[in-house]
Amino acid sequence: MSRRICIYSAALAAVLTMGAASAQQVLITAGGATFPNPIYSKWFNDYHNKLPNIAINYQSQGSGFGVQQVTAGTVDFGASDMPMTDAQIKEFQDKRGSAILHFPTVLGADVPTYNIPGVTAKLNFTPEALAGIFLGKITKWNDPELVKANPGVSLPANDIAVVHRSEGSGTTFIWVDFLSKVSKEWETKVGRGTSVNWPVGLGGKGNEGVAGQVKQQPNSIGYVELIYALQNKMNYGKVKNASGEFVEASLASVTAAAAGMKEMPEDFRVSITNASGKGAYPISSFTWLLIPSKIADPEKKKAIKDFLAWMLADGQKMTEALAYAQLPKAVIAKEVKAIDKIQ
Amino acid sequence: MSAFTTTDFRARPPGRALAFWTRLRRGDEVAYTVTLTCALSILAITALLVFELYTNSAETRHKFGWSFLSTSVWDPVAGEFGALPFIYGTVVTSALALLIGIPLGVGAAIFLAELAPAKISNGLTFLIELLAAVPSVIYGLLGIFVLVPMLRSAEPAIRAVLGWTPLFSGPFYGVSLFSAGVVLTIMIVPFIISISREVILAVPNEQREGALALGATRWETTWNVVIPFARKGIMGSIFLALARSLGETMAVTMVVGNDPKIHASLFAPGYSIAAVIANEFTEATGGLYQSALIELGLVLFGLTMVINGVARLLVLGTTRKGAA
Numbered sequence: 248m249s250r251r252i253c254i255y256s257a258a259l260a261a262v263l264t265m266g267a268a269s270a271q272q273v274l275i276t277a278g279g280a281t282f283p284n285p286i287y288s289k290w291f292n293d294y295h296n297k298l299p300n301i302a303i304n305y306q307s308q309g310s311g312f313g314v315q316q317v318t319a320g321t322v323d324f325g326a327s328d329m330p331m332t333d334a335q336i337k338e339f340q341d342k343r344g345s346a347i348l349h350f351p352t353v354l355g356a357d358v359p360t361y362n363i364p365g366v367t368a369k370l371n372f373t374p375e376a377l378a379g380i381f382l383g384k385i386t387k388w389n390d391p392e393l394v395k396a397n398p399g400v401s402l403p404a405n406d407i408a409v410v411h412r413s414e415g416s417g418t419t420f421i422w423v424d425f426l427s428k429v430s431k432e433w434e435t436k437v438g439r440g441t442s443v444n445w446p447v448g449l450g451g452k453g454n455e456g457v458a459g460q461v462k463q464q465p466n467s468i469g470y471v472e473l474i475y476a477l478q479n480k481m482n483y484g485k486v487k488n489a490s491g492e493f494v495e496a497s498l499a500s501v502t503a504a505a506a507g508m509k510e511m512p513e514d515f516r517v518s519i520t521n522a523s524g525k526g527a528y529p530i531s532s533f534t535w536l537l538i539p540s541k542i543a544d545p546e547k548k549k550a551i552k553d554f555l556a557w558m559l560a561d562g563q564k565m566t567e568a569l570a571y572a573q574l575p576k577a578v579i580a581k582e583v584k585a586i587d588k589i590q
Numbered sequence: 591m592s593a594f595t596t597t598d599f600r601a602r603p604p605g606r607a608l609a610f611w612t613r614l615r616r617g618d619e620v621a622y623t624v625t626l627t628c629a630l631s632i633l634a635i636t637a638l639l640v641f642e643l644y645t646n647s648a649e650t651r652h653k654f655g656w657s658f659l660s661t662s663v664w665d666p667v668a669g670e671f672g673a674l675p676f677i678y679g680t681v682v683t684s685a686l687a688l689l690i691g692i693p694l695g696v697g698a699a700i701f702l703a704e705l706a707p708a709k710i711s712n713g714l715t716f717l718i719e720l721l722a723a724v725p726s727v728i729y730g731l732l733g734i735f736v737l738v739p740m741l742r743s744a745e746p747a748i749r750a751v752l753g754w755t756p757l758f759s760g761p762f763y764g765v766s767l768f769s770a771g772v773v774l775t776i777m778i779v780p781f782i783i784s785i786s787r788e789v790i791l792a793v794p795n796e797q798r799e800g801a802l803a804l805g806a807t808r809w810e811t812t813w814n815v816v817i818p819f820a821r822k823g824i825m826g827s828i829f830l831a832l833a834r835s836l837g838e839t840m841a842v843t844m845v846v847g848n849d850p851k852i853h854a855s856l857f858a859p860g861y862s863i864a865a866v867i868a869n870e871f872t873e874a875t876g877g878l879y880q881s882a883l884i885e886l887g888l889v890l891f892g893l894t895m896v897i898n899g900v901a902r903l904l905v906l907g908t909t910r911k912g913a914a
Contacts, residue, residue, distance in 0.1 A: 281872075309872030335875065408763055413848030413865075415666075415873025437667065441873040444665035449763055449859050450848025452869065459734050463742070464763055 271300050273550045278306035279313020279326030282355055282417045282472065283534045286569050287326065290562050294554055301550045310417050310441060317537050318342055323547055325537035328355070328417020329424075329441065330516035345541035348588055349515040350555060351533035354572040356473040356501045357422045358483035358530070360458065363388055363403065364465050370484040371396040371493045374429035374521065374529070377486070380407055380468060381426060382433060383447035388466060396487070403466070410460045410469030413450025415441035418472050421532040425520035470530075473501065474570045486530055489523035498572040500528035506575035515582070531572070541590050548589060555586050640891065647885035649877050658885060664850040666870070671882035673889050675850040679767060679860035680893065683842060684835040686771030686856070687778055691831060694775070695782025696824060702783065703790035704812045715787060722780035730844030733773040738764040738845060741772070745857075760855040763847065768856040770846040774838060778831035785830065789823030790816060825905045829898060836894050839864040863890040 284307035291303040306312070310327035317325030318339045330349055331339070339347045359372055376392045379385035385392060388402045412419045420441045427434040437443050451457035454475040461469040473496050476483050485493040494500050507524030511517060521529050538555075542548035559579050566573045574582075644651075650658060650671060661672030698718075702711045745762045752758045758768075793816050801811040817824070839862075847859020848869065863886050874880045 311873040311875040314875055406761070408761075413843060414869035415871075417873075440667040441875075442666045442870050444663065444667065444670075445849075448849070449765055450861075450869075451765075452843050452848070456734070456844065460763075460765065463739060 273301045273546050275301070275303045275323045275547055275550060276306075276321075277303055277324045277326065277536075278308055278316050278322045279537070280310045280328045280417055280534055281307045282328050283326065283353055283571070286353055286566055286571050289565060289569065290554075290558055293565070294557060297557075298553075301554070303554070309415065310420075311415065313537060317347065317539065323542070324539065324551065326352075326535065327537055328532070328534045329420045330518075330535060331537065339539075343539060343541075345539055345590075348538045348540050348585065350536040350538060350582055350585070351515055351574060351578060352536055352558065353566050354501045354505055354531055354533055354574065355417070355421065356496050356504075356528055356531040356572070357418055357425075357470045358473050358476050358481075358496045359468060359470055359486065360461050360476060360481050360483045361468040362461050362465060363405075365403065366400060368397070368400045369482070369495070370400065371487065372484045373487045374425070378426050378430035378433050381409060381411070381445075381447070382430070382436070383409070396493075405466040408464050408467035409445075409448030410451050410457050410464070410467055411445050411448050412454075412457060412470075413452050417441065417532075417534065418454070418470070419443070421520065421530060422470050424518055424532070425530045428518075428521040473497075477570050486528065488527050488529040489521050490525065490527070492525065494526060494528045496528045496530070498567055498570065500526050501531045501572035502575055503527045504529065504531040505533065505572075505578060511578060511581055515578075515585070533574075538589060540588055552586050552589055556583065559583055640888070643884055643888040643891060647881050647888055649881035650885045651881075653878070658882075659889065662850070662852055664866075666874070666879050669876075669878050671878075671885075673863070673886055675852050676861050676863040676866055676886060677889065677893060678852050679770075679846065680836060680862040680864070680890070681897075682767050682856070682860065683770040683774055683846065683862060684832060686768070687774035687835045688828065688832060690771070690775040691778045691782060692828060695779045695827070695831070696786055698779070698783045699786035699790060699824075700812060700817070703787045704816065705808075711787075715784065718780045718783050722784060726777065726838060726841040727844075729773055729777050730841040733769060733841060733845040734765075737773060737776075738769055741769055756854045757856050760853065760858055762857040763859065765845050765847040765859055766857050767846065767853075767860040770842045770860070770862070771856070773841050773845050774835045777838065777841060778835050781831045781834060782824075782827045785827035786820070786824045789820045789827070792823070793819045822905070825901075829901060832897065832901065833894065836897065837864055837890070838862075839868045843869060863887075863893070 284305070287305050287307070291305055295302050305326075306322075310329055313322075313325035313327045314331055314335055316322040318335070320343060331347060336347055359377060361370065370393075373392065373396050376385060376390070376396060379390070379392060386407055387404055388407055389404045393402055411422075420439065423433070423437065423443050424439050426437070427439050437446060449460060451460040451469065454471045457469040457471050458475065458479065458481060461467045471481070471483075475481075476496075483496065485495045487493050488504075503524060504519050504522035504527040507522050507527045508517065508519055515533070515535065517533070519531055519533065522531065536555075538551065542551060559574075559582055563573045563579065654661070654671065658671065658673055659677070660674055661670075662674040663670045663672050664675065665671075702714055706714070742762070742764045749758055797815050797819055798811050801815040802808075806814065842862050843865035846862060846865060848861050848865065849859035850861045850866070853860065867883050867886055871880070871883050874883055
């Protein structure tokens with residue numbers, strides 16, 4: 248009998264110590280954009296290895312999911328490829344009684360990819376040409392707009408087949424945000440969004456769907472995420488930036504686009520498409536973490552603030568290995584200051 | 591109750607025996623209640639599903655009313671939503687799949703059940719059941735990387751034969767309503783074959799023997815006696831196939847072209863209800879947009895009910911005629 252009591256008390260003690268250990272565990276849930284998911288997973292994993300008592304569980308279910316869930320309060324912070332709109336911020340304020348803060352984490356970019364039989368040269372695209380093609384106004388590869396930008400390349404008189412993303416995505420948002428800035432007609436007729444009412448073209452599912460369709464369909468053009476194009480060694484065109492220079496997308500030219508930005512607004516909600524400046528690639532964008540300005544749980548608040556500081560310092564060094572462009576130094580300095588806004 | 595547990599049944603006086611039968615009947619009642627609950631839970635799940643879809647789509651239902659079903663603009667930026675292109679794409683791809691799949695599936699089932707040697711039949715059936723278990727994303731990938739290029743090379747031949755109809759006109763980009771229909775066919779045929787084969791095998795041998803004794807050939811026996819006998823089960827397999835093709839998401843979205851416009855040509859890209867929900871739901875921000883996608887779910891539910899209802903009526907009609 249006494250032995251049994253002994254076993255019971257030992258078990259009880261074990262349970263109690265486990266309970267004590269888990270009381271210090273800080274479990275943070277987050278969710279949102281899929282595009283930065285690979286780097287976020289690495290960050291959250293490395294941070295957990297560094298500080299085993301902090302675990303961040305990230306559900307990569309889309310930017311819309313991130314905005315909704317952080318507004319509903321079901322996640323501790325969200326993530327999105329497009330900044331929240333004024334209406335969404337107001338909704339957050341009404342529901343949660345505090346402000347929402349945007350923290351840029353890495354940069355992404357879109358590249359035009361094409362398949363024209365017989366053309367191996369890297370094509371130059373003006374913003375007018377891209378807008379014209381995606382509006383369905385430029386329908387042939389030998390359109391003067393394209394010929395003018397590509398001297399020495401013999402472009403065929405074939406019909407252009409346009410391919411775009413079928414599902415809502417941050418990649419699409421960057422693309423149409425750029426088109427909206429360079430074409431009044433695009434802005435009024437189609438506009439910005441993660442899904443839009445495409446004037447022409449086929450929808451491919453995911454980067455791989457667009458890439459596959461472009462590869463198979465002669466005379467087609469589509470757009471994919473730069474990372475996807477780099478990892479799959481795809482051929483893609485240069486795009487003319489606001490300074491009139493044709494720039495090839497690369498991690499450096501994307502960071503240059505962010506660095507060339509004249510003024511970073513206080514809330515970091517900024518679009519850097521159609522950037523100007525030397526070597527700045529014009530179809531780039533930040534992706535953001537959406538963090539409530541008031542976090543009630545002091546342990547969670549500390550963990551999130553510490554993570555942000557780590558992400559802006561050590562975390563940034565990991566980005567290029569995963570083919571994400573890192574933030575410019577000026578933006579990092581500004582963000583470090585903004586961490587104090589979390590109360 | 592515990593008093594009964596040690597009682598010897600044979601030695602029990604009549605009064606006690608009666609109690610035993612009551613207990614058995616109670617057992618019946620327990621079984622009845624348990625199974626009834628199981629059955630009711632299906633009803634409850636369905637009702638809850640409709641209720642959720644209905645309440646969460648309130649915003650678009652109030653804004654657009656019935657015109658949601660009859661307009662064809664889908665513009666998330668401007669907040670204009672119409673379901674017609676998606677309904678069209680869903681119906682056309684499923685119809686195409688059934689059109690090709692029914693003769694193929696039923697034909698194969700007849701061969702496997704009636705004509706093939708048992709060894710071949712069992713082997714093939716095993717393979718077919720394997721096919722039914724393949725995840726749909728695999729079919730989608732096969733569609734993109736194998737079927738679409740094949741269709742691309744087969745296109746001139748199809749066009750040469752059928753090009754005069756508006757159904758096969760216009761440019762062909764590989765991904766199209768036609769490709770989606772063919773992929774769906776491949777996905778539903780295993781269902782039709784494997785269920786129809788079971789049903790045909792279950793036809794009593796007396797039926798066959800009777801027909802053969804009357805001097806019918808083997809094929810006459812199969813076609814005039816066995817198939818009519820198994821008709822209901824074969825129809826059941828087709829319903830199941832139809833349900834799968836109406837609701838199929840992944841494989842369709844990968845090959846259909848995802849273009850929310852209505853084109854007469856099967857060579858043109860299209861879109862289906864399930865595909866657009868899967869594509870756009872995660873990134874849908876704003877109440878109206880989400881509400882529109884949820885209402886699409888409601889529409890798909892209604893569409894499935896209507897199509898199944900009509901099909902059932904058709905079956906009822908034909909079986910009555912057959913019986914008379």
